[in-house]
Amino acid sequence: MTYCDIRDITYCDIRYFTYCNIRYFTYCDIRYFTYCDIRDMTYCDIRDITYCDSRYFTYCDIRDMTYCNIRYMTYCDIRYMTYCDIRYFTYCDIRYFTYCDIRYFTYCDIRYFTYCDIRYFTYCDIRDMTYCNIRYMTYCDIRYMTYCDIRYFTYCDIRYFTYCDIRYFTYCDIRYFTYCDIRYFTYCDIRYFTYCDIRYFTYCDIRYFTYCDIRYFTYCDIRDMTTATSGTSPTATSGTSPTATAGRPRPRACEEEEADTVLCGQRKGPQDKHRYCSQNHILD
Numbered sequence: 001m002t003y004c005d006i007r008d009i010t011y012c013d014i015r016y017f018t019y020c021n022i023r024y025f026t027y028c029d030i031r032y033f034t035y036c037d038i039r040d041m042t043y044c045d046i047r048d049i050t051y052c053d054s055r056y057f058t059y060c061d062i063r064d065m066t067y068c069n070i071r072y073m074t075y076c077d078i079r080y081m082t083y084c085d086i087r088y089f090t091y092c093d094i095r096y097f098t099y100c101d102i103r104y105f106t107y108c109d110i111r112y113f114t115y116c117d118i119r120y121f122t123y124c125d126i127r128d129m130t131y132c133n134i135r136y137m138t139y140c141d142i143r144y145m146t147y148c149d150i151r152y153f154t155y156c157d158i159r160y161f162t163y164c165d166i167r168y169f170t171y172c173d174i175r176y177f178t179y180c181d182i183r184y185f186t187y188c189d190i191r192y193f194t195y196c197d198i199r200y201f202t203y204c205d206i207r208y209f210t211y212c213d214i215r216y217f218t219y220c221d222i223r224d225m226t227t228a229t230s231g232t233s234p235t236a237t238s239g240t241s242p243t244a245t246a247g248r249p250r251p252r253a254c255e256e257e258e259a260d261t262v263l264c265g266q267r268k269g270p271q272d273k274h275r276y277c278s279q280n281h282i283l284d
Contacts, residue, residue: 003026004024004025004026004027005025005026005027006025006027006028006029006032006033007027007029007032009032011034012032012033012034012035013033013034013035014033014035014036014037014040014041015035015037015040017040019042020040020041020042020043021041021042021043022041022043022044022045022048022049023043023045023048025048025050027050028048028049028050028051029049029050029051030049030051030052030053030056030057031051031053031056033056033058035058036056036057036058036059037057037058037059038057038059038060038061038064038065039059039061039064041064043066044064044065044066044067045065045066045067046065046067046068046069046072046073047067047069047072049072051074052072052073052074052075053073053074053075054073054075054076054077054078054080054081055075055077055080057080057081059082060080060081060082060083061081061082061083062081062083062084062085062088062089063083063085063088065088067090068088068089068090069089069090069091070089070091070092070093070096070097071091071093071096073096075098076096076097076098076099077097077098077099078097078099078100078101078104078105079099079101079104081104083106084104084105084106084107085105085106085107086105086107086108086109086112086113087107087109087112089112091114092112092113092114092115093113093114093115094113094115094116094117094120094121095115095117095120097120099122100120100121100122101121101122101123102121102123102124102125102128102129103123103125103128105128107130108128108129108130108131109129109130109131110129110131110132110133110136110137111131111133111136113136115138116136116137116138116139117137117138117139118137118139118140118141118144118145119139119141119144121144123146124144124145124146124147125145125146125147126145126147126148126149126152126153127147127149127152129152131154132152132153132154132155133153133154133155134153134155134156134157134160134161135155135157135160137160139162140160140161140162140163141161141162141163142161142163142164142165142168142169143163143165143168145168147170148168148169148170148171149169149170149171150169150171150172150173150176150177151171151173151176153176155178156176156177156178156179157177157178157179158177158179158180158181158184158185159179159181159184161184163186164184164185164186164187165185165186165187166185166187166188166189166192166193167187167189167192169192171194172192172193172194172195173193173194173195174193174195174196174197174200174201175195175197175200177200179202180200180201180202180203181201181202181203182201182203182204182205182208182209183203183205183208185208187210188208188209188210188211189209189210189211190209190211190212190213190216190217191211191213191216193216195218196216196217196218197217197218197219198217198219198220198221198224198225199219199221199224201224201226203226204224204225204226205225205226206225
């Protein structure tokens with residue numbers, strides 16, 4: 001066909017095409033398909049769709065798209081994707097989702113987001129993330145997490161939280177922080193720690209506790225308390241550590257590593273009995 005505008009087809013069921021390459025449409029508005037199963041497309045590059053609304057796909061498996069850049073979707077509601085693996089997005093900016101409930105991702109590794117601002121999740125339960133390294137979040141405000149269990153972070157450095165109020169943690173065990181400087185807490189009430197061993201603080205100045213009852217420390221050695229030089233909190237969005245004289249070393253079997261895959265003190269989730277480092281030392 002020299003010219004093919006889908007609007008001129010009275011009834012358009014993609015299953016009746018012997019060969020269907022979306023690039024050959026002069027104008028392609030997905031709303032005009034009577035039936036549209038992406039698996040029946042021989043070639044599907046989202047850039048060639050003039051109007052692309054995920055709700056109009058009869059069946060939508062992202063793996064069948066030849067090229068999928070979310071910016072080319074006019075309307076993108078993840079609930080209408082039959083199968084959604086974030087690794088298949090060519091470009092994935094969470095701001096372009098009209099509705100984004102993490103539970104609808106078949107596979108969700110935060111490293112594959114081109115831009116990830118937690119405020120754009122309609123529903124965000126950290127347990128549904130396949131891989132969650134806080135350093136890959138462009139903006140991370142804990143108040144926007146529907147469920148936040150620190151044990152599910154693959155890597156958790158408190159400096160990468162834009163806003164960190166301990167009361168919003170569903171479960172907070174200090175041992176799961178890769179880096180924990182008390183000055184980066186927006187609000188820190190010791191009673192909200194599930195487990196609080198002072199040795200796991202990278203920097204601990206007691207003045208930064210909003211509420212500090214010593215009975216809530218699982219382990220408290222006064223030598224591990226640090227003294228701050230000023231009464232102001234560092235900027236939490238900087239991602240860099242403030243200049244400070246740290247306390248005694250944290251009780252770890254090896255030094256922390258900056259690798260994304262295996263970190264000293266890392267565990268996948270609460271189901272694991274022990275924490276390991278790359279030298280195969282058992283940490284607890």
